[in-house]
Structures are given as structure tokens and as C-alpha cells.
Amino acid sequence: MLLGLLLLALAAGVLLGEAALTGEQYRQAFAAPSSPPGEILWSLRLPRTAAAALVGAALGLSGAVMQGLLRNPLADPGILGVSAGAGLFAAVAVAAGAGGLAGAVEGAALMGALVSGAIVTAIAARLREPEALILFGVALSAFAGALTALVFNLSPSPIASAEVLSWLMGSVETRSARDLLWALAPMTVGAALCAYAALGLRMLSLGEETAAMSGLPMARLRVAAVAGGALLTGASVALAGVIGFVGLAAPHLVRRLWREDPAATLAPSALAGAVLLTAADIASRLIPSEQPLKLGVVTALVGAPLFALIAWRAARSWRG
Numbered sequence: 001m002l003l004g005l006l007l008l009a010l011a012a013g014v015l016l017g018e019a020a021l022t023g024e025q026y027r028q029a030f031a032a033p034s035s036p037p038g039e040i041l042w043s044l045r046l047p048r049t050a051a052a053a054l055v056g057a058a059l060g061l062s063g064a065v066m067q068g069l070l071r072n073p074l075a076d077p078g079i080l081g082v083s084a085g086a087g088l089f090a091a092v093a094v095a096a097g098a099g100g101l102a103g104a105v106e107g108a109a110l111m112g113a114l115v116s117g118a119i120v121t122a123i124a125a126r127l128r129e130p131e132a133l134i135l136f137g138v139a140l141s142a143f144a145g146a147l148t149a150l151v152f153n154l155s156p157s158p159i160a161s162a163e164v165l166s167w168l169m170g171s172v173e174t175r176s177a178r179d180l181l182w183a184l185a186p187m188t189v190g191a192a193l194c195a196y197a198a199l200g201l202r203m204l205s206l207g208e209e210t211a212a213m214s215g216l217p218m219a220r221l222r223v224a225a226v227a228g229g230a231l232l233t234g235a236s237v238a239l240a241g242v243i244g245f246v247g248l249a250a251p252h253l254v255r256r257l258w259r260e261d262p263a264a265t266l267a268p269s270a271l272a273g274a275v276l277l278t279a280a281d282i283a284s285r286l287i288p289s290e291q292p293l294k295l296g297v298v299t300a301l302v303g304a305p306l307f308a309l310i311a312w313r314a315a316r317s318w319r320g
Helices: 002-015 023-031 034-071 083-094 103-122 129-154 158-168 178-203 208-213 218-240 244-256 264-286 295-319
Strands: none
Touching: 002 023, 002 264, 023 083, 034 129, 034 178, 034 218, 034 244, 034 264, 083 103, 083 129, 083 158, 083 218, 103 129, 103 178, 103 218, 178 208, 178 218, 178 264, 208 244, 244 264, 244 295, 264 295
8 A cells, every 4th residue: 555655656746746737748758758848757856756755765764763762652763863963064064155066065964964873873882771862862963953053143144044944944856866876875774774673673662671581682783773763864864954754753654554563664664754755745846835845844834733643642641
């Protein structure tokens, strides 16, 4: 079902957009990909739609790993501060005037994610308590957010500040096949690390004592989970900016179908995240507005009420 929904979303992402095409223009686009309608479909919409699906899958997978590792239904890819670190480095690159250089901002964002991920991974190797790791991640995220605000405050140009804000709001516009290939390598490594850590996540769901007696290298699996989630999140931020709530929502949409098994929900969460973000990107194109809606704005508008609903349900279960 998820694969079918994803295929439908990908097809809609290619066929639908701000520029309404006639039946004849669609025929021309398929018959002659180099024609003007073909350029719209295959050079503009297809890479944009593929980028949304790729980022959504990475965030959905990262969210499922974080929720399984921390055993917290409200955990998301940004809880460890990786998104904030990537945003900080990207903001510094834009404010420094590197926004016009091809790949400079994306490279800075990935570097920030790697630095933040390395710090969190080192902490995860020493801490077993998920609460301590969450608190450390919140502190790292707050510190990176404060430094990003400082970049805004000290930015020498209002244009640079506007560029930083636009990038932090998230978007997959103007993405190309080269951008996708560039982000695919760290995402592949991150996904492999998450798959390696899957059995450890299943054991953690049974409790710390059971996990410790399982004979698995739990410390190594924890580090792999954190490193994998950090790589997925960092590559996503590098490709599309800061996108919220997808990593939180996607695992919740599929978890009950797999009986709360963290290992079994990894792949479905990735598919659900891809569907969600592709649909959000289509909505950002089709909602009428004078200025194009940013993808991060659309996901926040939908995700914030969902986050409140999840928190309310979690509070009810805790009281019970």
C-alpha cells in the first residue's frame, strides 16, 4: 500500500504544478522530452519530486530510529541537535557570501551535521540512559540555534539574512539530478547503519536488562543508530533545508501495523515519510499564494497539530 501511494505521489509530483499544461502539451512532453513542456516535467518537476521523496524517506527512517533508540514517541530527527548544527553551518556560509558558489551551502550544512553527529555519537558511546542523551541533544540544539540567531544579528546585509531565513524554511525547488546524487551517498551510509542497528532497537524495546543479556554488542549498535540517524538528517538538511515534523509523524502512521516493533517499522517509516513530504511539496505548489510557499512551512502547519495530538495521546497512556 505504501509503495502504491508513493508511486501515485511521484506521478502527481511530475504531472502537477503551478504551470497548468494541456493534454497536447503532456503528449508533447512524453514524445519530445527536450521540448518546453518536456523541460518542465523532466528537468524541473521530476528532480524536485525525487528530492522530496528522498528527503522524506531519510527523515522518516531517522525518526523511526530515534524513537526506537530513545524509546520516546515524541523523538524526531532534530532531537539530537543535528538539524540545528547543519542549519548553523549553512547560515554561516550564506552570511559569509558563499551562497552563490555551487554546492557551498549544501557542503557547509553537511559538515555541520557531521560535526554535530560526531559529538552526539561520542556522547552516545558513553551514555546508556536515553534521557541523558535527549537532554544533551536539546542543549546542543539550543546552543546551535542561539548561534544561528547571532548570525542573523551580525549579518552585514539584509539580503544575506533573507537568504539564510529562506534556506532554513526548507525547500526542494531548483534541485537537480546532481544534487540528488550528491546527497545519496551519505544517505546510503546512514541507512546501512540504521539497518545494522535494527536488532539492537528491537532488544531495547524489551528493556535495558534484556538488551544487556542478549549477547549483542549494544554499545556498538547504539553508536551505529545515532551515527546513521545523524547522517540521514544531515544529508536531508543539506539537500532541502530544515524540514520539521516528517520524522516525527511518519513512524506513528505505521507503527501499530507492525505491533510496535522498532526494527520492523524502519522501512515502512521511510516509505511513509517519502509519501508525506512528496504530498506536502505538491501542496506547496498548488496552494494559491503571491509568494511560493516553503516546504518547511507546509510541513509545520500540518505537523504541529499532529504533534499536539501525539503528545495528548502519550499523556493519556502515561496517566493510565
